[in-house]
Amino acid sequence: MMPFSYHKPASVSEAVSLAGDSARFIAGGTNLVDLMKENVVRPERLIDISGLALDGLHPTASGGVMIGALVSNADLAWHPMIEQQYPLLSQAILSGASPQLRNMASTGGNLLQRTRCYYFYDTGTPCNKREPGSGCPARSGRNRIHAILGASEACVATHPSDMCVALAALEAVVHVEGPAGKRQIPFADFHRLPENNPERDNQLAADELVTAVELPPPLFEQHYRYLKIRDRASYAFALVSVAAALRLDGDVIQHARLALGGVAHKPWRDPGVESLLVGQVPSEALFDKAAQALLQGAQPLSHNGFKVTLAQRAIVRALTDAAHSAAGGGA
Amino acid sequence: MSALSSNGAAEHPICLTLNGQPRTLAVHPWTTLLDLLRDQLDLVGTKKGCDHGQCGACTVLRDGKRVNACLTLAIMCDGADLVTIEGLASGDLLHPMQRAFITHDAFQCGYCTPGQICSAVGLVREGRADCREAIREQMSGNLCRCGAYGNIVAAIEEAQPLMAHPDQPQRGAKP
Numbered sequence: 001m002m003p004f005s006y007h008k009p010a011s012v013s014e015a016v017s018l019a020g021d022s023a024r025f026i027a028g029g030t031n032l033v034d035l036m037k038e039n040v041v042r043p044e045r046l047i048d049i050s051g052l053a054l055d056g057l058h059p060t061a062s063g064g065v066m067i068g069a070l071v072s073n074a075d076l077a078w079h080p081m082i083e084q085q086y087p088l089l090s091q092a093i094l095s096g097a098s099p100q101l102r103n104m105a106s107t108g109g110n111l112l113q114r115t116r117c118y119y120f121y122d123t124g125t126p127c128n129k130r131e132p133g134s135g136c137p138a139r140s141g142r143n144r145i146h147a148i149l150g151a152s153e154a155c156v157a158t159h160p161s162d163m164c165v166a167l168a169a170l171e172a173v174v175h176v177e178g179p180a181g182k183r184q185i186p187f188a189d190f191h192r193l194p195e196n197n198p199e200r201d202n203q204l205a206a207d208e209l210v211t212a213v214e215l216p217p218p219l220f221e222q223h224y225r226y227l228k229i230r231d232r233a234s235y236a237f238a239l240v241s242v243a244a245a246l247r248l249d250g251d252v253i254q255h256a257r258l259a260l261g262g263v264a265h266k267p268w269r270d271p272g273v274e275s276l277l278v279g280q281v282p283s284e285a286l287f288d289k290a291a292q293a294l295l296q297g298a299q300p301l302s303h304n305g306f307k308v309t310l311a312q313r314a315i316v317r318a319l320t321d322a323a324h325s326a327a328g329g330g331a
Numbered sequence: 332m333s334a335l336s337s338n339g340a341a342e343h344p345i346c347l348t349l350n351g352q353p354r355t356l357a358v359h360p361w362t363t364l365l366d367l368l369r370d371q372l373d374l375v376g377t378k379k380g381c382d383h384g385q386c387g388a389c390t391v392l393r394d395g396k397r398v399n400a401c402l403t404l405a406i407m408c409d410g411a412d413l414v415t416i417e418g419l420a421s422g423d424l425l426h427p428m429q430r431a432f433i434t435h436d437a438f439q440c441g442y443c444t445p446g447q448i449c450s451a452v453g454l455v456r457e458g459r460a461d462c463r464e465a466i467r468e469q470m471s472g473n474l475c476r477c478g479a480y481g482n483i484v485a486a487i488e489e490a491q492p493l494m495a496h497p498d499q500p501q502r503g504a505k506p
Contacts, residue, residue, distance in 0.1 A: 006343065006360035006406055026407070033363070033402045034383050046360060048407055074396075078459070098472025099454065101384060103396045104403070234471035 001036045008048045012209060016178050018047050019207035025049050027070055027106040030097070031113040039123050040114075040130055054108075054211055057081065063217035066175075069108030069210045073163065074099065076107055086215055088224035088245050092166035095228045098235050108210035111164060111174065111190065114201065115157035115265075116237055118142065128154045129198040144303040145239065148311070149295075150264040155198030156301060159191060159266050160237050166226060168267035169243035169257040172215050178208035191266030198265070219255050220245035225321040227314050228261075238262035240311045244318035251281045258294060258319070263311055270294055282323035284316060291315035345409040349374075350418025358405040365389045365400035368415060376416035376445045380474075387473030390446035390453070391415045397453025399472075416445035419452065428452050431490035432483070439477035447473045451487045455494045463488065 009015040015025065023045040026032055035041040055070040057079055065081055076082055077093035097105065114120065119127045119137045126134035138146055138156050146156040164187075172187045191202045204210070223246040230236040241261035247254045256277035260268040273293045280286050291312040298308045342357040349372070358367060365382070368374040368391075380388030382401045389400040392414040419426035428448050431437070438444040450473045460466045466487050467480070475483065 001361045003359075003361055026404070029404060029407070030384060030399070030402050033404060036361075037382065046404075050407060074457075078457075098384075098387065099457070099469050100387060100390055100397050100399045100450065100472045101402075103393075103453075104398050234468055 001033075002039065002042045004036075004043050005045050006048065007045060008051060010051070012052060012054070012177050012211060015047055015049050015052065016207050016209050018045065019178075019209070020045075021206050023047055023206075025209060027109050028072070028101075028104040029109075030101050030105045031109065035114060035121075038121055040121060049209065060214065065215045067107050067213045067215065069106060069212055071107045073097070073102040073105045073107070073110060076163075077102065085218035085221055086166075086170060088220055088226055088243055089163070089166045089170060089215075091224070091226040092162045092228075092241075092243060095226055095241070096162035107163075107213055110161055111167075111210060111213070112202070112204070113161060116160045117146065117157040120157060129157060129194075129201075132197065132199045139301065142303060143301040145237070145262075146301055146304055147264050148298045148300045148304060148307045149260075149268050150193045150266070151299065152194045152196065152198070154196055155194035155265065157194065157198065157265060158262055159201070159264070160262075161267075162226070162228060162238065162241060162261060164191070165241055165243045165259045165261035165267045167213065167215075168269050169245050169259040170215055170220070171257075172213050174210060175212040175214060176204060176208045177211050178205055182211075184214075187267075188269060194265045201265075219247050220257065223248060223322045223325055225318045225325060227318040227321065229310060229314055240307055240314050242311070242314045242318035243267075244315070244322040246277070246282070246319070246322050248282075248323070253277050253280055253282060258290065258315065260294065260311060260315075263298075263307060268294070277319075282319070284320065287316045287319040288312070290319065343406055345406060347408050347410065348412045350414055356405075360404065360406050362405045363401055364391070364403040364405045364408055364413075367405040368400060374415055374417050378442055378445055380443065380446070385474075386443070386446075387450055388443050388446040390450040390473065392449055392453055395453070395456055397450050414449070416449055419448065426452070427493035428455070428486070428490040431486040431493070435482045435486040435489065436479075437482040437486040438475075438479050443473060443475045443477075447475065447483055451483075451490070452494070454487065455491050460487070460491070 007018050024043040025047050027050050054068040056068045060066050073093050077090045083090050119125045120129050125137050128136050147158050168187050174185045174190045225244045228238045228241040238261045243259040245257040256274045346355050368377050378388040380386035384399045384402045390397050391400045394412050428451050454460050454469050460469050466484050
């Protein structure tokens with residue numbers, strides 16, 4: 001690890017005043033410390049935000065929940081309000097990482113974790129995300145784990161989070177604060193596609209800090225499923241994951257959400273596909289139609305063509321499980 | 332690593348509780364908790380396996396919760412209550428989880444064992460492992476290259492009720 005200076009601000013405003021291109025915020029550190037050990041990230045200053053009062057979780061006036069950026073992944077997944085009202089989020093979080101990492105990792109940090117593309121981690125190879133303009137060896141190299149949707153010539157990396165796939169499906173809102181003040185970013189706009197500048201994973205400026213993630217009032221306490229397909233039974237990143245959530249009125253779908261992980265530079269969601277489900281009665285044919293529509297435009301690479309079929313089947317299975325699940329079920 | 336870095340960052344004082352003892356230490360910002368324990372404090376029970384949070388050999392308990400010491404910066408442990416494998420026993424009396432690991436022969440080479448035991452203690456305290464399948468899932472952050480998993484799960488199953496009722500007799504190994 002390269003040497004750096006350490007700062008522990010007492011307030012959000014002090015934290016953002018210390019920020020900048022050569023600095024990084026640190027909370028749980030589960031990804032950042034690893035990236036620093038690998039010399040992928042070499043900050044001159046570390047700004048320790050773990051002492052800030054951002055660890056609360058409370059109901060909002062509109063009937064949703066405000067999650068402080070420092071709430072740990074474990075505390076979030078096991079919070080009674082989340083387990084009862086947003087079980088899709090609990091299920092997604094608990095499918096990711098290990099119990100130790102979930103105890104350490106923060107809500108804000110989960111949003112900001114970097115891709116696990118091998119080439120991004122290997123400083124002996126080019127990588128447009130690590131060193132803009134150096135090239136992308138993944139496009140013609142080993143790309144079994146890489147993107148099939150929304151990729152660019154410059155980058156085929158995927159976003160590794162499970163939690164973010166559920167947050168996308170739940171239409172969370174990210175609260176951030178910088179020197180210019182506070183702003184709110186809808187989850188669909190928070191992460192970005194790689195285009196020609198894959199070094200930017202999201203819309204956050206270098207001196208902006210995620211302070212909270214807000215969930216709108218719950219709609220999907222009954223019918224939900226986070227389905228994660230990976231190379232081993234636990235503690236592995238998703239090859240493909242699906243966050244499926246339905247609200248039924250009798251047999252008819254009133255609200256539907258569908259988001260994919262492991263397939264793109266950000267959680268992949270298309271409200272137009274979800275609208276195909278609304279007003280319909282759950283059936284395999286209907287879910288298959290939605291799956292085909294969401295995968296339309298998929299452009300697999302040399303080693304990850306299997307992800308297209310896998311994602312289509314996983315969507316059908318997740319929606320079917322969601323339709324048949326009841327509160328507390330769906331696992 | 333030299334005492335003074337190229338950018339002049341000095342050692343910082345931290346105060347923490349380590350295995351029940353208050354300690355005041357001086358650390359560089361880039362020293363991990365794992366390196367502090369092993370290299371500065373000679374507490375070598377906590378193992379360095381992968382050093383990347385992938386194997387769990389470095390698992391310790393921070394404020395009662397299991398964490399990876401290799402991904403924890405020591406400087407961020409100011410004020411923390413840390414327990415390592417060396418701090419689980421009460422004098423000569425082994426912790427119920429340690430005794431259960433001996434009873435069930437829950438190791439072969441033993442390298443992952445301190446992390447397995449600390450992780451298992453954290454798992455029981457979390458109170459979410461109510462069946463064998465849940466124990467397996469919630470121990471997935473600890474790898475055992477010898478493949479002692481079956482016996483590890485059996486040891487945790489035995490120790491779990493004993494952690495709630497430590498006076499209950501435990502079969503097998505004596506401390």
